[in-house]
Every structure is written in structure tokens, then in C-alpha cells.
Amino acid sequence: MKVAATLKVNGISYPVEIESHLSLLRAVREHVGLTGAKEGCDDSECGACMMLLDGQPVNSCSYLALQAEGREITTVEGLAPPGQLSALQEAFLKHGGVQCGFCTPGMLMSATALLRRSPTPSETEIRTALAGNLCRCTGYEGIVKAVMSAADGNAGQAEAASSAV
Amino acid sequence: MTGSLVVAGNLEEAVQQLAGGARAVAGGTDLVVGARQGKAPLPESLVAIHRLEELRALAEDGDGLRMGALVSHAAIAADPVVRSRYTALADASAIVGSHATRAFGTIGGNLMNASPAMETGGPLLCFGSTVTLRSATGSRGVSLDELFAGPGRTIADAGELLEEVRVPAPAEGTGSAYVRLEYRRQMEIAVVGATAVLRVEDGQVAEARVAITALAPTIRRVPEAEAALVGSDAGGSAVEAAAHAAAAASEPISDVRGSAAYRNAMAEVIGRRAIKAAAARARGEDVPVPATQSYMEV
Numbered sequence: 001m002k003v004a005a006t007l008k009v010n011g012i013s014y015p016v017e018i019e020s021h022l023s024l025l026r027a028v029r030e031h032v033g034l035t036g037a038k039e040g041c042d043d044s045e046c047g048a049c050m051m052l053l054d055g056q057p058v059n060s061c062s063y064l065a066l067q068a069e070g071r072e073i074t075t076v077e078g079l080a081p082p083g084q085l086s087a088l089q090e091a092f093l094k095h096g097g098v099q100c101g102f103c104t105p106g107m108l109m110s111a112t113a114l115l116r117r118s119p120t121p122s123e124t125e126i127r128t129a130l131a132g133n134l135c136r137c138t139g140y141e142g143i144v145k146a147v148m149s150a151a152d153g154n155a156g157q158a159e160a161a162s163s164a165v
Numbered sequence: 166m167t168g169s170l171v172v173a174g175n176l177e178e179a180v181q182q183l184a185g186g187a188r189a190v191a192g193g194t195d196l197v198v199g200a201r202q203g204k205a206p207l208p209e210s211l212v213a214i215h216r217l218e219e220l221r222a223l224a225e226d227g228d229g230l231r232m233g234a235l236v237s238h239a240a241i242a243a244d245p246v247v248r249s250r251y252t253a254l255a256d257a258s259a260i261v262g263s264h265a266t267r268a269f270g271t272i273g274g275n276l277m278n279a280s281p282a283m284e285t286g287g288p289l290l291c292f293g294s295t296v297t298l299r300s301a302t303g304s305r306g307v308s309l310d311e312l313f314a315g316p317g318r319t320i321a322d323a324g325e326l327l328e329e330v331r332v333p334a335p336a337e338g339t340g341s342a343y344v345r346l347e348y349r350r351q352m353e354i355a356v357v358g359a360t361a362v363l364r365v366e367d368g369q370v371a372e373a374r375v376a377i378t379a380l381a382p383t384i385r386r387v388p389e390a391e392a393a394l395v396g397s398d399a400g401g402s403a404v405e406a407a408a409h410a411a412a413a414a415s416e417p418i419s420d421v422r423g424s425a426a427y428r429n430a431m432a433e434v435i436g437r438r439a440i441k442a443a444a445a446r447a448r449g450e451d452v453p454v455p456a457t458q459s460y461m462e463v
Contacts, residue, residue: 001167001168003170019167019168020168020169020170020211021168021170021207021211023197042201043198043202044194044198044201044265044266045352047263047265050265056239056265056268056269057264057265057268058265058268058269059194059198059265059266062193062194062197062198062201063192063193063197063269064170064190064193064197064211064213066170066213067172067190067215069172110264110265114264128264128350128351129264131263131264131350131351131352132262132263132264132265132266132351132352
């Protein structure tokens with residue numbers, strides 16, 4: 001039996017008609033039409049499906065779409081306005097944090113959540129925050145460097161802001 | 166897939182749904198993930214309880230700590246009161262799964278899933294916690310001693326929802342720690358785990374609680390280990406005797422994560438670490454949370 005629901009993704013409300021047990025990942029990919037989040041393992045091991053739900057990282061493959069109704073869903077498409085990249089995305093390009101790209105949307109979402117709750121994390125904090133995201137290409141070095149570089153950018157901004165005061 | 170999901174707007178509606186045969190889902194990190202892994206299909210009829218804000222409270226009052234069923238591992242691990250006074254619980258919640266698991270996984274779900282390898286059960290058992298089980302016809306208190314019935318099973322009826330966990334305040338001079346054997350630092354569950362809660366008075370152990378995790382069909386206390394510690398100075402020989410008792414009380418299974426023989430051998434090592442870390446904290450020494458990663462001394 002299908003149920004009518006509204007999913008708010010990246011600030012836009014999408015009316016959908018979905019099965020009650022459908023995952024958030026499938027709802028967003030197949031009903032909303034945003035395919036940035038990927039299906040890897042489909043059981044919460046790999047993190048390719050990572051989205052933010054009210055700002056918290058969620059394995060969307062294993063979360064029921066109807067439980068996300070009335071909440072803010074953020075996917076990789078929502079990290080920057082169309083045609084632009086966030087500072088973190090720029091850092092991934094600069095530091096070689098992307099090879100095949102399949103894990104990248106999930107990595108970006110976990111790292112975004114980290115940098116929001118802890119703008120200048122240590123390398124250990126970064127590796128811990130990304131532990132639920134698997135990458136088969138990079139060996140993680142470029143990814144960790146990218147997040148550290150984005151964190152350095154945050155630290156620089158904080159310094160500039162405090163010296164401006 | 167067919168099925169139904171009702172998003173409960175209040176506790177009464179949730180327990181009415183359970184009475185009608187629905188299963189509860191909060192963060193989905195056990196129920197939905199288990200279905201994805203093929204352990205058991207998702208129940209046809211679900212009641213989502215994530216909107217019940219009244220189950221999200223985490224606070225200490227005169228009697229101790231009170232946690233609603235929906236309190237997340239992230240909230241527990243970050244709470245300054247839990248970290249300072251109920252430290253073993255912070256040790257446990259801090260190492261559950263990944264950031265995503267800790268953001269959405271709840272204490273109520275963790276307990277009711279009743280895995281013998283789950284992290285928070287040992288600390289809550291040793292602190293003498295009780296849970297409130299609520300159904301459409303009433304509610305009852307159950308101590309953690311009685312809650313677990315076997316691997317993946319509790320004594321709760323299908324119509325009962327875990328509403329709240331109460332943890333009595335530890336007495337002055339208490340130190341506690343939960344330590345697990347892990348192959349990786351995140352996305353892990355205990356291969357072997359141990360909890361120790363020690364109250365030290367004038368350099369002597371006045372009270373001791375020790376529990377083993379992933380070493381028996383349910384998480385359980387080890388009275389022989391506790392007896393070995395009480396009256397001692399928590400020094401070498403008492404710790405050895407207690408760790409040995411923890412291993413002797415183990416009856417582990419062999420599975421993909423470890424053989425029974427390996428788990429038995431590691432029970433002593435992990436038991437020793439948990440006891441030493443708890444004793445160090447009882448003496449006022451700084452052992453950072455999570456003890457699993459800050460206390461590698463054998």
C-alpha cells in the first residue's frame with residue numbers, strides 16, 4: 001500500500017507516494033530524483049548512502065523514508081548552490097580525495113557533519129568521523145588531507161574573525 | 166514490499182499500536198539494518214516512535230540518572246554527568262558503531278535488541294539499573310538482572326515498550342569502566358567485553374561489580390570476581406583472581422569474530438583492563454573516555 005508523504009530535501013518539499021517500508025535512500029533516488037547518494041552495501045556498513053537528517057549523519061539505506069517526514073534531509077546536491085562547490089568539496093579536488101567517486105558523496109556528508117559540530121577537528125577525530133565510510137580507491141590519505149585542509153580553512157577564518165574584532 | 170507504518174504522536178498511541186501487533190522502530194539501526202542484512206525481514210506492521218519527545222530526556226535527579234528510551238548513544242557519550250559519574254556507560258556509548266549509528270541508535274533499542282555483545286548492557290547491569298516497560302494496560306519496573314532472557318531475547322511481552330532507564334547514583338568514591346576487545350576502532354561490536362564498577366574507601370575496595378559481555382548467552386555479572394576484589398586494595402593479586410574468575414564464568418560461542426577458546430583467553434585480559442581502569446578512576450586518576458582506547462595496559 002502506498003502512502004502519500006512530503007520529503008523536504010535540500011530545502012525543497014517534494015510530494016511522494018511511497019511504500020511504507022521504503023528506505024530513505026530509495027525514496028530520494030527514485031521518487032525525488034536526486035541520485036548523488038549511492039547504494040553500496042545496502043546494510044549500513046559502507047556509508048555510500050550517507051545523508052544528513054536534521055544535520056546528523058544517517059545511513060539512508062537503512063532508515064525508513066516515512067520517518068524522515070517533517071525533518072530536514074540534506075544530500076550531496078545540497079552542499080552548495082547549483083554549479084558551485086563547498087570549501088570541503090574544493091578541498092577534495094585539490095588533495096586527490098576523489099578517484100572513482102562512488103564513496104565521495106557519503107564521505108562529503110560525514111565530513112560536513114563533523115566540521116559543523118567540530119570546525120577544527122584533529123586528524124584522529126577526522127578518521128573516527130569517517131570510519132563508517134569505505135573507500136576502495138584512495139587509501140583514505142587524500143580524503144583525510146582534504147578534510148584537514150578544510151578544517152585549517154575554518155581555523156584561518158576563526159583567526160581572521162577574532163583579529164578583525 | 167507490503168506493510169504499514171504508523172508514526173506515533175504520543176506514547177499512548179505507540180503502545181496501542183504494539184497491542185495490535187506492531188513492532189516499534191526508532192533509529193532503525195538494529196531492526197532495519199538487520200532486515201537489510203537478511204537476519205529477519207522487517208515486520209509487516211511497524212510503529213515509529215521517533216517523534217515521542219517525552220522519551221528523549223536525559224537528566225540526573227536525587228535518585229540517579231534517568232534516560233528516556235530515545236536517548237541516543239551520541240547524547241549519552243557527550244553528557245558531562247554521564248562521563249564523570251557513570252563513566253562506564255560513557256565508555257560504552259562512545260564506541261557503539263559509527264557516528265551515524267550513535268546519532269540515531271537509541272538506548273531503548275540497544276537494550277531491547279538484547280545482543281549479548283552490546284556495549285551498554287554491562288555498565289547498566291553493574292550500576293543496578295531498572296527499566297520501565299509500558300504497555301496498553303499498564304507499566305512495570307524490571308531490573309536489568311531480569312531483563313535479558315537469551316541472545317536477542319528479553320522478558321518483555323510483545324506489547325511492551327521500554328519507556329525509561331533509571332540508573333541509581335553511584336556512591337562517593339566509585340570508579341567504573343567498560344572495555345572491549347575490538348579488531349577496529351569504529352563500526353565494531355565487542356568481541357569480548359568487561360565492565361567493572363568499584364567503590365574504594367580508604368584504599369580498600371568496599372563494593373565491586375563485574376560483568377562480562379559477549380562471553381555468555383546474556384551479559385551477566387560474575388559474583389566470584391566481585392568477591393575477589395572486595396576487601397582488597399585492588400592490587401595485582403586481587404585483580405588477577407578477579408580476572409581469572411571472569412574467564413572461568415565465561416561460556417562463549419565460536420563465530421566469525423572469534424573462537425570460544427580465544428574469547429576465553431581474552432576474557433581474562435579484558436577483565437583485567439576493565440578492573441584496573443575502574444580502580445584508577447576510583448582513585449581519581451584520569452582515564453579518558455573511552456577506556457577501550459585509552460587504557461591498553463595489560
